[in-house]
Amino acid sequence: MHILVCGGAGYVGSHTAYTLAQHGHEVTVLDNLSTGHRRAVRWGPLIEADLLKPESLDAAFAHPVDAVMHFAAKSLVGESVADPYEYYQHNVAGSINLLRAMRHHRVQRIVFSSTAAIFGLPSSLPIDEDHPKSPINPYGASKWMVERILADAASAYGLRSVCLRYFNAAGAAAQAGIGESHMPETHLIPNILKSALGEGTALRVFGDDYPTMDGTCVRDYVHVLDLANAHVRALEFMQTHDGAHCFNLGNGTGFSVLQAIEAVRSICGVPVAYEHAPRRPGDPAALVASSRKAREILGWSPQQCDLEQIVASAWDWHRDPAY
Ligand code: UFG
Numbered sequence: 001m002h003i004l005v006c007g008g009a010g011y012v013g014s015h016t017a018y019t020l021a022q023h024g025h026e027v028t029v030l031d032n033l034s035t036g037h038r039r040a041v042r043w044g045p046l047i048e049a050d051l052l053k054p055e056s057l058d059a060a061f062a063h064p065v066d067a068v069m070h071f072a073a074k075s076l077v078g079e080s081v082a083d084p085y086e087y088y089q090h091n092v093a094g095s096i097n098l099l100r101a102m103r104h105h106r107v108q109r110i111v112f113s114s115t116a117a118i119f120g121l122p123s124s125l126p127i128d129e130d131h132p133k134s135p136i137n138p139y140g141a142s143k144w145m146v147e148r149i150l151a152d153a154a155s156a157y158g159l160r161s162v163c164l165r166y167f168n169a170a171g172a173a174a175q176a177g178i179g180e181s182h183m184p185e186t187h188l189i190p191n192i193l194k195s196a197l198g199e200g201t202a203l204r205v206f207g208d209d210y211p212t213m214d215g216t217c218v219r220d221y222v223h224v225l226d227l228a229n230a231h232v233r234a235l236e237f238m239q240t241h242d243g244a245h246c247f248n249l250g251n252g253t254g255f256s257v258l259q260a261i262e263a264v265r266s267i268c269g270v271p272v273a274y275e276h277a278p279r280r281p282g283d284p285a286a287l288v289a290s291s292r293k294a295r296e297i298l299g300w301s302p303q304q305c306d307l308e309q310i311v312a313s314a315w316d317w318h319r320d321p322a323y
Contacts, residue, residue, distance in 0.1 A: 011182070031046060037323040
């Protein structure tokens, strides 16, 4: 199939473009390169276009498109709290522009990049798809709004969609020349690796008084290539299923910040310096996914479930990043 990957120069988008190409699909990337990397676009042409400039989107549909995968979004929780207009504009209005362009060009299938942030502070663990949606920041709210729009579009226009709610994406495909590179970097695993490499500012551990095994936050880390594989599964699923569907994607095991630091220390064989810092506003104590639905319905089974495997692949990339 010919897949238009919006946001394909970014972290999860580029790994999905790589995985799609490996499965024999033809890929075109649409990206405005505001946070993505030109060097991460390696499996098809890049169309530089902006979802907020609808007239720029037609070029992406000049070649027939069988499905869209939509990763293009702003994704920093703190920034979303400080500037909600920007988040709703880019993530919601931008998505509507993309959906309108798809409708205009009669493209009826989309996989949407969603997040655990739609659940807010979880009332129970593990979090399954039916857990109440109460996002606590504009980033999570913007993603939930797009999920709602896709559900309405299924009824109104017959649009087929799959929303994939990632828990904590981590790892890299260094062998393919792609990995995680954000500016600024706010994510835990890359920050630990930078600390191990003596790069960046000192690693801070946000909060040590959460009701968890060691007082630090617990997250469900899932390999970015396993997430990418779920997109290929979602594409196959949409061949035979109409309507709007959603799946939570994680390994189902939670690791604390201190456990993640220990995993890096053990893989890299170097000490990791860190200091304790106050809680980061908006961080839930623990997020762990139930991915039973994805396993049962999509036939998804993550291949790199072990935190040390995930960290090792991220380390391969961070030692010699291509961008
Ligand atoms: N953390 C640190 N030090 C750091 C970075 C992170 O202690 O330098 C901690 C955080 O406080 C958190 C944990 O490590 O407890 C994980 O933080 P990340 O920033 O790596 O990831 P988040 O869990 O905050 O982010 C995830 C998804 C987002 C989503 C968010 C919603 O990656 O897409 O959950 O809660 F928005």
